[in-house]
Amino acid sequence: MEPSCGGNSLHKGTGGRGLPFGSFPDLPCPWRLRPVVPRSRMLPLTIPSPPQGPPHPIVTLLPGHQWNSKVLLPRVWLGLDCGQMAGEENVKEELRSQDASSNLSQHEAAGHPHSWSLEMLLHRLRTDHTKQDDKFANLLDAVGEFGTFQRRLVALTFIPSIMSAFFMFAGYFVFTAQKPYCNTSWILAVGPNLSEAEQLNLTIPRGPNGNFLMCLMYLPVPWNLDSIIHFGLNDTDKCQDGWIYPDAKKRSLINEFDLVCDAETKKDTAHIMFMAGILIGSLIFGLITDKMGRYPAILLSLLGLIIFGFGTAFVNSFHLYLLFRFGISQSVVGYSISSISLATEWLVGEHRAHAIILEHCFFAVGAMLLTGIAYSLPHWRLLFLVGGALAVPLISYIWILPESPRWLMMKGKVKEAKQMLCYAASVNKKTIPSNLLDEVQLPRKKVTQASVLDFCKNRQLCKVILVMSCVWFTVSYTYFTLSLRMRELGVSVHFRHVVPSMMEVSARLCCIFLLQQIGRKWSLAVTLLQTIIWCLLLLFLPEGLKSMTILVLTLGEFSLAATVTVFFLYTAELLPTVLRATGLGLVFLASATGAILSLTIINQTPSFLPIFLCCVLAIVAFSLSFLLPETRDQPLFDSLDHSPQMRNKVKDMTPEDTSSDDMSSDDMSEEAAKNVVLNAQILRLFPYPVSKPA
Known part of the structure; x- marks a missing residue:
């Protein structure tokens, strides 16, 4: 019994x-x-x-x-x-x-129709x-989950995203390929009727392949034209009076500042300077966005786009051009950090994912727009004039852009947060219940003291930031390596931007399906796995298959575009409100480091080594991505007291863990x-x- x-x-x-x-x-x-x-x-x-x-x-x-x-x-x-x-x-x-x-x-x-399960x-x-x-999600539901106010906010991100891509990639179109020769106009003093071909034959030496050398010339001699034609010239030296560009159809930085021969490496210097600006700007704007707010950070970055973008058209030296590109890069990364933070904190659920995906789609549209404008304009200065003119209307954002109520609440500005929520509700024609507004209270801890050092003190945040920095470093290094590899194959600059940009739009739209079906964590893993596959194919493809190599490179950029979109959403949801922008700045720092490293390695190592490193880094990033928790359908956390990683520890809990009486109320x-x-x-x-x- x-x-x-x-x-x-x-x-x-x-x-x-x-x-x-x-x-x-x-x-x-x-x-x-x-x-x-x-x-x-x-x-x-x-x-x-x-x-x-x-x-x-x-x-x-x-x-x-x-x-x-x-x-x-x-x-x-x-x-x-x-x-x-x-x-x-x-x-x-x-x-x-x-x-x-x-x-x-x-x-x-x-079998019973009324039973509860x-x-x-x-x-x-x-x-x-x-x-x-x-609890803030309840307020946003009362305001209107995706009403007129939220749709307008998402639309406001489109134009700055287009302009960010415009100014970011404009540096690739100002270095139009040229075929210069040394300026040998001295011979015209003894032979004024010489044709261009005759002048080149008499004053420019030829290489082993029979082509004229671009960086050498015959030294002038005090002879008449008949003696020069009869005896010829033998002594050569580097170009002394500059260069001429007989086949130049467009005015570019190359023929304006003579960036050829020994100065040819300055083209890569310009790209490295741009990435250095992203590296510095990610730290500066990350701190500004968290300390001063999302609204002033966006306005400051847009102001930088207008000033440095428009001002680049008037530089009179290459060093001044580098300085303005440095300023533009800081503005681009500043807008990316602050706009993602603002959209993340105003939107809930899948609307947040859709907003970030659309923002990235318009970034790709900006690259396509840039390609068309650069192809049609004959002068590089006109390119920046047009870009600056298109960016001027962004000044109106001073009056129409909202601040993040989450950030206001965590900074103790409860009154301003309530006013912002009530304004959004009025635009959406909603009414917020008074009991919900009463829940907007001062945070229990002084979150204003949060700093970048908290990423070292908080074990979970430290793990998140290290994993995400590794992933972003890998994505950036791989993307720029594939792009530079395509340049080495002789692909035109217009093709290298317009075709991948068109594919990036479709790649980012595919992220909507991925995120809805398998979540953030597995979407990141799937896109990284695709990148690994394409990099391995590149590693084993024969060098003679140029068309196949270009196709695989394009598919690799397709996968990386999807990875970037998932990454931005995933990172923003993993970080707390008080340090969201600072954390994004740290991962952007890793991105700039990867880009600079790719430029350095691809110019100084054998061709197989950069692609081999892409494979290794992608495998490491793929493995590390499984250390991160899933954030789909999970609430954002605002302070350092809560962490989404704790939600994944349910399986490891024991009776002794849960019966402990010293567990704080914050948990x-x-x-x-x-x-x-x-x-x-x-x-x-x-x-x-x-x-x-x-």
Whole structure:
């Protein structure tokens, strides 16, 4: 005879620590549930009224209790401890009998149209816990999840994204390929009627292939034209009076500042200077965005685009050009950091993902627009004049761009946060309930003291920033290596930008499907895996297959474009509001480092080594990406007290961990999420139908 546990109410004999709103069937001693936390640690929960019909299949009312009232749910149901009177064989036998009873009760519950399932209650619990973790999401729901205000905010990111791409890639179109020769106009003094071909034949030496050398000339001699033609010239030297560009159809930096021969490496110097600006600007604007706000950081970056973009058209030296490109790069990275932070904090759920994807699509559109304008304009200065003119209307953002209410709240500016939320609600023709507005309160800790040092102090944030920096370094290094490899194959600058940009739009739109189906973590892993495949193909492709190599390079850039989009969204959701922009700045720093390294390695090493490093780095980044937690359908966290990584530790929790009384109140939401899963696991062991207590 099986021993009795003494009653069918879970809270009987537990000191009042059980469920006050329901009773459970008789459970055998080997599987008695034992609450392990005091009443003060219970979670308030509203149980909705069941439909008219048979008793509730999970809980039943005790006398004196009513539906639709808040009840106390223990945060942890643990203690599957075997009784002294049941042995191991009895336990196995009971489990088999419970499985049979479980199947029978599930069949009966499925057959009844009004029965509530355990899964529905658990889903309700998870929803409540998520909203508890992110109370600000409730406010945004009341404001309008994706109303007119949010749609207008997303649209405001389109033009700056186009202009950011315009100025970022404009540096590639000002170095139009030229075929210069040394200026040998001295011979015209003795032979003014010489044609251009005759002048070159007499004054420029030829190489082994029969072509004129671009960096050498014959030294002038005090002879007449007949002597020069009869005896010829033998002594050569470097160009002394500059260069001429007989075949130049467009005016570029090369023929304006003579960036040829020994000065040819200055082209790469310009690209390195641009990346150095991203490196410095990522740190500066990351701090500015978190300390001063998203709104002033965006305005400052847009002002930089206008000033440095428009001013580049008037530089009179190459060094001044480098200085202006340095300023443009800081503005580009500053806008990227601040705009992503603003969109992340105003939007919720999949709307956030769609907004960032659309912003990146318009970035690719900007690259295509730049290609068309650069192809049609005959002078490099006109390119920057047009870009600066298109950027001038961005001044209007002073009056129409909002600040992030999340940032305002975390900085203690509660009044301004409420005003911003009320304004957004009025635009959406919504009304925010007063009780929700009352929840906007000062943070419990002085979050204004958060700094970049917190990434070293907080173990979870340190792990996130290191993994994301590694991924971003890999993506940047690989992207620029593939782009430079395409340049080495002789592909025109226009093709290198317009075709990949068109493919990038489709790649980023594909991210919508990926993110919805498999989440952020697996989307990042899939795109990195694609990159690994294309890099391995490049490594083993024969050098003679030029067309196939270009195709694989383009597909590699396609995968990297999707990786970048997923990466931005994923990083923004992993970082807290108080350090979101600073964290994005740190990963941009890694990006600039990877780009500079790619420019250095590809010019000084054998051709196979840069691609081999791409494969190795991509494999490392792919492996490290699995260390990150999933953020889909998870609330943003604002302060350093909460971390999304804690939500993934449910599987590792033990009764001793959860019964600790020294757990701080700041961990309540994470603890509640853990216990929902634990409750589900335990309740599934005992799916007996419950009858009303006598």
